[in-house]
Amino acid sequence: xxxxEIENLVVEFQTASxxxxxxxxxxxxxxxxxxxxxxxxxGSGKSVSMLAAMGLLPWTAKVTADKLAFNGRDxxxxxxxxxxxxxxxxxxxxxxxxxxxxxxxxxxxFQIEEVLRIHLGLDKAGRRKRAIELFEAVxxxxxxxxxxxxxxxxxxxxxxxxMIAIAIACNPxxxxxxxxxxxxxxxxxxxxxxxxxxxxxxxxxxxxxxTHNMGVVAETADRVVVQYxxxxxxxxxxxxxxxxxxxxxxxxxxxxxxxxxxxxxxxxISELFVDEGAVQ
Amino acid sequence: MSVILEARxxxxxxxxxxxLIKKAKTVHALKGVSFSxxxxxxxxxxxxxGCGKSTLGRILTLIDPATAGDLLIEGKKIDISKGDMTPExxxxxxxxxxxxxxSLNPRxxxxxxxxxxxxxxxDTPADERRDRAxxxxxxxxxxxxxxxxxxxxxxxxxRQRIAIARALMLNPKLLVLDEPVxxxxxxxxxxxxxxxxxxxxxxxxxxVFISHDLSVVRYIADxxxxxxxxxxxxxxxxxxxxxxPKHSYTKTLFAATPRADVESIKARLAKKKQxx
Numbered sequence: 001x002x003x004x005e006i007e008n009l010v011v012e013f014q015t016a017s018x019x020x021x022x023x024x025x026x027x028x029x030x031x032x033x034x035x036x037x038x039x040x041x042x043g044s045g046k047s048v049s050m051l052a053a054m055g056l057l058p059w060t061a062k063v064t065a066d067k068l069a070f071n072g073r074d075x076x077x078x079x080x081x082x083x084x085x086x087x088x089x090x091x092x093x094x095x096x097x098x099x100x101x102x103x104x105x106x107x108x109x110f111q112i113e114e115v116l117r118i119h120l121g122l123d124k125a126g127r128r129k130r131a132i133e134l135f136e137a138v139x140x141x142x143x144x145x146x147x148x149x150x151x152x153x154x155x156x157x158x159x160x161x162x163m164i165a166i167a168i169a170c171n172p173x174x175x176x177x178x179x180x181x182x183x184x185x186x187x188x189x190x191x192x193x194x195x196x197x198x199x200x201x202x203x204x205x206x207x208x209x210x211t212h213n214m215g216v217v218a219e220t221a222d223r224v225v226v227q228y229x230x231x232x233x234x235x236x237x238x239x240x241x242x243x244x245x246x247x248x249x250x251x252x253x254x255x256x257x258x259x260x261x262x263x264x265x266x267x268x269i270s271e272l273f274v275d276e277g278a279v280q
Numbered sequence: 281m282s283v284i285l286e287a288r289x290x291x292x293x294x295x296x297x298x299x300l301i302k303k304a305k306t307v308h309a310l311k312g313v314s315f316s317x318x319x320x321x322x323x324x325x326x327x328x329x330g331c332g333k334s335t336l337g338r339i340l341t342l343i344d345p346a347t348a349g350d351l352l353i354e355g356k357k358i359d360i361s362k363g364d365m366t367p368e369x370x371x372x373x374x375x376x377x378x379x380x381x382x383s384l385n386p387r388x389x390x391x392x393x394x395x396x397x398x399x400x401x402x403d404t405p406a407d408e409r410r411d412r413a414x415x416x417x418x419x420x421x422x423x424x425x426x427x428x429x430x431x432x433x434x435x436x437x438x439r440q441r442i443a444i445a446r447a448l449m450l451n452p453k454l455l456v457l458d459e460p461v462x463x464x465x466x467x468x469x470x471x472x473x474x475x476x477x478x479x480x481x482x483x484x485x486x487x488v489f490i491s492h493d494l495s496v497v498r499y500i501a502d503x504x505x506x507x508x509x510x511x512x513x514x515x516x517x518x519x520x521x522x523x524x525p526k527h528s529y530t531k532t533l534f535a536a537t538p539r540a541d542v543e544s545i546k547a548r549l550a551k552k553k554q555x556x
Contacts, residue, residue: 186533188328218541242541242542243542253466256470258500259541265477269467270471
């Protein structure tokens with residue numbers, strides 16, 4: 001059974017000029033121990049579809065789906081209370097801007113212990129012990145001391161490690177990483193990706209990597225979903241996608257990589273790709 | 281070919297004043313960097329955050345004075361700490377910033393953004409300012425319809441075009457590009473890089489391209505300088521640096537850059553299978 005099953009997901013936002021469809025009939029499945037990458041430009045609905053699965057969209061969004069299930073349990077039908085027991089515990093998420101997604105008013109220790117208190121109900125000593133363990137697991141040096149620090153006292157890479165520690169605090173079955181390395185340097189990016197892959201393999205987690213960096217996809221994913229303007233253009237395993245892309249959009253995306261430049265000019269997506277409707 | 285920009289042993293220290301408890305501290309942001317760029321060429325400066333590449337950018341754009349060392353633009357020594365800068369000298373260097381959402385004033389119309397450098401630096405009459413702004417909009421791939429719009433009405437790629445247009449209004453010789461495409465999507469990135477290449481050919485511009493994305497650097501640069509903790513650890517032509525990196529930091533940097541070719545994916549999948 002798949003861990004997360006999404007069938008025909010539609011997300012609409014009410015705007016002044018009528019409803020805007022950010023996600024238009026996307027389906028995907030993630031299995032246990034699998035790394036799925038979702039690729040697309042900004043506005044392709046890749047973040048919105050995952051936020052919909054997490055239930056983190058604002059009330060202006062209308063989420064409908066034929067099926068939206070985690071571990072066989074329907075997420076749309078359950079009460080908000082029940083859903084909150086799953087979110088943050090069995091499914092957790094890492095966001096793009098590590099410095100912005102931590103609360104600047106509290107120490108990182110408080111923020112990680114909060115998760116442990118709410119979801120696992122550990123006592124004070126247990127929380128602290130587990131927090132130190134987690135900081136060690138994500139490679140933060142001197143964890144006991146670091147727990148008392150505020151986010152502004154840490155670098156971007158360290159903050160992202162804290163975010164990962166919070167996300168894996170309750171041993172989630174599914175981890176959603178929304179552009180986890182976009183704001184980081186390449187050397188730090190490598191460290192964070194290695195860490196995510198290590199944790200994923202150790203805990204046999206399902207991992208969804210949302211990214212627009214084809215290099216990150218090539219280095220991490222088992223399977224790839226390509227999204228464009230809210231629709232799924234292609235789904236393939238990673239080797240097939242790079243070797244033999246089916247959709248014209250994927251081909252255009254790969255050709256626009258500076259790595260693959262052959263002449264003086266880079267081919268742009270608008271030159272190579274004419275929107276001719278998505279594959280379902 | 282003539283050398284447009286030359287730096288000899290540039291040093292920049294920042295002094296952090298102490299207090300009751302803290303001692304005063306000096307941060308050596310640049311520890312003696314030398315290079316030269318010829319007209320119409322692109323020098324890429326690569327390094328991680330905190331390595332001093334933006335400090336260097338500030339010195340090159342004459343915002344910050346260097347603590348020691350010489351900066352020569354078109355063979356003329358320039359020292360802004362002496363305060364004898366003429367508008368003509370300032371006009372020669374312009375900058376494009378990383379984040380086009382932060383670098384354009386949200387309360388100014390595009391036309392005013394483009395005409396402001398002319399108002400400040402020159403005596404161009406109003407109607408000529410307008411003509412030149414519209415011509416520049418067309419040059420960067422926008423139209424005169426955009427003249428009266430505000431920045432929020434544009435996408436990231438379009439905003440970066442506007443930022444480039446603003447930098448070019450004074451016909452500079454040298455353009456410092458501080459991570460101009462790292463905030464942009466892949467497809468838009470290709471468009472902006474093409475635009476920069478076209479403008480360089482057309483206007484004989486010299487670029488100093490600050491970036492940490494090696495695939496972009498490999499595409500656009502003629503020369504590459506790799507910086508690490510305020511020092512230039514590697515400096516040479518693009519082909520030299522990419523073919524045979526000498527310094528261990530450069531090697532680390534290359535190893536950390538994700539590869540998107542089929543061979544490396546195959547290698548990774550094989551390794552994963554073995555581990556399982």
